[in-house]
Amino acid sequence: MIRVVDLHKAFGANQVLRGIDLEVEKGTTCVILGGSGSGKTVLMKHVIGLLKPDRGTVFVNDVEMPKLEGLALTEARRMFGMVFQKSALFDSMTVLENVAFPLHEKDRSISGKELRRRVVEKLEVVDLAESILPRYPSELSGGMQKRVALARALIHDPPVVLYDEPTTGLDPITTEYVDDMIVGAKQRLGVTSMVISHDIASSFKVADKLAVLYDGQIAAQGTPEEVRRSQHPHVKKFLSLWFEKQ
Ligand SMILES: Nc1ncnc2c1ncn2[C@@H]1O[C@H](COP(=O)(O)OP(=O)(O)OP(=O)(O)O)[C@@H](O)[C@H]1O
Numbered sequence: 001m002i003r004v005v006d007l008h009k010a011f012g013a014n015q016v017l018r019g020i021d022l023e024v025e026k027g028t029t030c031v032i033l034g035g036s037g038s039g040k041t042v043l044m045k046h047v048i049g050l051l052k053p054d055r056g057t058v059f060v061n062d063v064e065m066p067k068l069e070g071l072a073l074t075e076a077r078r079m080f081g082m083v084f085q086k087s088a089l090f091d092s093m094t095v096l097e098n099v100a101f102p103l104h105e106k107d108r109s110i111s112g113k114e115l116r117r118r119v120v121e122k123l124e125v126v127d128l129a130e131s132i133l134p135r136y137p138s139e140l141s142g143g144m145q146k147r148v149a150l151a152r153a154l155i156h157d158p159p160v161v162l163y164d165e166p167t168t169g170l171d172p173i174t175t176e177y178v179d180d181m182i183v184g185a186k187q188r189l190g191v192t193s194m195v196i197s198h199d200i201a202s203s204f205k206v207a208d209k210l211a212v213l214y215d216g217q218i219a220a221q222g223t224p225e226e227v228r229r230s231q232h233p234h235v236k237k238f239l240s241l242w243f244e245k246q
């Protein structure tokens with residue numbers, strides 16, 4: 001579903017990506033793990049066509065993203081639902097208005113009743129009750145806000161969902177809640193997901209495939225178990241920080 005081929009990207013003298021090769025199979029979750037500044041967000045921006053590579057390319061569902069411009073790029077972006085570190089809900093809108101927003105923007109002719117039906121359908125996917133529709137984001141816990149943000153990202157029925165550090169800054173319980181949400185969206189909707197993280201525990205929990213980004217390259221990739229056995233010095237060090245605490 002997602003294929004990154006020999007991706008290179010520099011900003012001036014800062015060579016951020018130096019030959020990334022990565023494939024994400026349809027219906028699976030791939031976690032990109034790496035330290036701060038390792039280029040995780042830059043990689044994701046190439047996947048959605050927000051940045052152009054210096055060399056190499058990215059295919060999403062056989063569409064070559066860097067080749068697209070303007071309207072074609074806007075169209076292709078409909079393949080994605082995105083959830084960011086900050087849930088970025090609109091404070092002055094209710095849950096119903098927040099989740100319905102992308103649909104309403106695209107097609108003003110959809111009736112209020114139909115909007116509501118589709119919002120409720122997506123809230124069910126993320127385990128939220130219809131009763132929260134009239135509430136405002138400030139009245140919800142951090143974990144619930146994340147779920148609302150995911151419901152909004154799913155409202156178009158995108159085949160691919162991208163999460164940029166969905167659990168950073170959350171407490172352990174809320175983190176677990178978000179991890180379950182990511183796994184739930186995959187199981188119930190069959191979406192293909194790419195999750196950017198520097199949270200090792202979460203990564204091992206949600207990943208079908210794990211890729212560790214280091215020094216502009218993928219230092220290890222495979223199932224969580226395979227990555228855990230990696231002999232790459234940085235990967236061993238990175239993982240040991242967490243496994244020692246267990
Ligand atoms: N638009 C840009 N122009 C110049 N440099 C950039 C740009 N975007 C990112 N960078 C640089 O690329 C490097 C990687 O940034 P990136 O945001 O991908 O890191 P990250 O792995 O997502 O880190 P974090 O975990 O802190 O979010 C950094 O050195 C950053 O300063």
Ligand SMILES: [Mg+2]
Nearest residue numbers: 040041042164
């Ligand atoms: Mg980032």
